Amino acid sequence: MSEHIPADQPLVLGAFQFDSRLFLGTGKYATYPQMRDALDISGCECVTVAVRRIPQDEVPGERFLDYLDLDRYTILPNTAGCFDAESALRTARLAREMLDTDLIKLEVLGDQKTLLPEPVDTLHATEVLVKEGFTVLVYTSDDVMQAKRLQEAGATAVMPAGSPIGSGQGILNPLNLRLIIEQATVPIIVDAGVGQASDVAIAMELGADGVLMNTAVAAAQDPLRMARAVNMACKAGRDSFLAGRMDKRMCAMPSSPEKGVIGAGA
Amino acid sequence: MHNQTKLAAKMPAVEESHPTSGESVRINGKNQPWRPDWTVSDLLKELDATGPGVAVERNLEVVRRQNLANTVIQPGDALEVVRLVGGG
Secondary structure (H helix, E strand, C coil), X not given: CXXXXXXXXXXXXXXXXXXXXXXXXXXXXXXXXXHHHHHHHHCCCEEEEXXXXXXXXXXXXXXXXXXXXXXXCEXXXXXXCCCCHHHHHHHHHHHHHHXXXXXXXXXXXXXXXXXXXXXXXXXXXXXXXXXXXXXXXXXXXXXXXXXXXXXXXXXXXXXXXXXXXXXXXXXXXXXXXXXXXXXXXXXXXXXXXXXXXXHHHHHHHCCCCEEEECHHHHCCCCHHHHHHHHHHHHHHHHHHHHHCCCCCCCXXXXXXXXXXXXXXXX | CHHHHHHHHHHHHHHCCCXXXXXXXXXXXXXXECCCCCEXXXXXXXXXXXXXXXXXXXXXXXXXXXXXXXXXXXXXXXXXXXXXXXXX
């Protein structure tokens, strides 16, 4: 029967396109095999990675890249941990050299405690990276005007936080998210704050083009089961959005016919 | 670290022919003794950081892959050697 439902459009981000609208981070898993399996089960096609200094006294062991199938996944490097535009720009350029990719998830943070983005530096870094030919997916708060500024600056996608990074509090301001989505001329990918599968579904039902998550899967009691749950939630939320929900009503309306109930008069 | 300690011990011998020796370079935020004829490729081998997923910045500029072998580290250089790690 489902062949009667038209197929969804792929999500297009610059030169890239994805059938899965779920983006998964690669941090915080207990082991690399667990990360590999969670990515697999989640059905994601694009995964985020971070750029860090090589430790000079590292004990040789398993290598992260050995568990990341570079032929299968599009790698989206981030500038996580950068607290000023300059270090974010330098990180982006190093990532491009490493991966031969123009894709960058730009994060310029403003505060250690909340990890909320620094809006002025974020905008500035977006402008510079766009000029340098990057495909910029930019992390931002759920501020509607800032999202507008970032898309006007040439961001390929705007990535508002549902709630603070790693907090697992879900979508705290669905109204702002809807306002961002309604004015958007570029894809909106909810990034950060997602805590469980229903949060993914809610973001997608609000009309987000995708969801990026990491901790909700990696820090679940059973990460692989959560990876499966968010895979389904992302598809369910997307379908629910495309289906178009019914109008809300103040009072009840019966689903069963009101006429012909036994015991009543003719 | 082992290699670098050994080479640092040899420094006085090099000093005669290289008036600039005894100067340092900054690698990933740490000062280390500079050595003559030391390329970025050499450094990557010492750090066991060859292959894909590694990049180097020298004095705020990315060193392109094709230039790693012919980029000679100069006294006072600031280098960042990075790789990919798990992240969100």
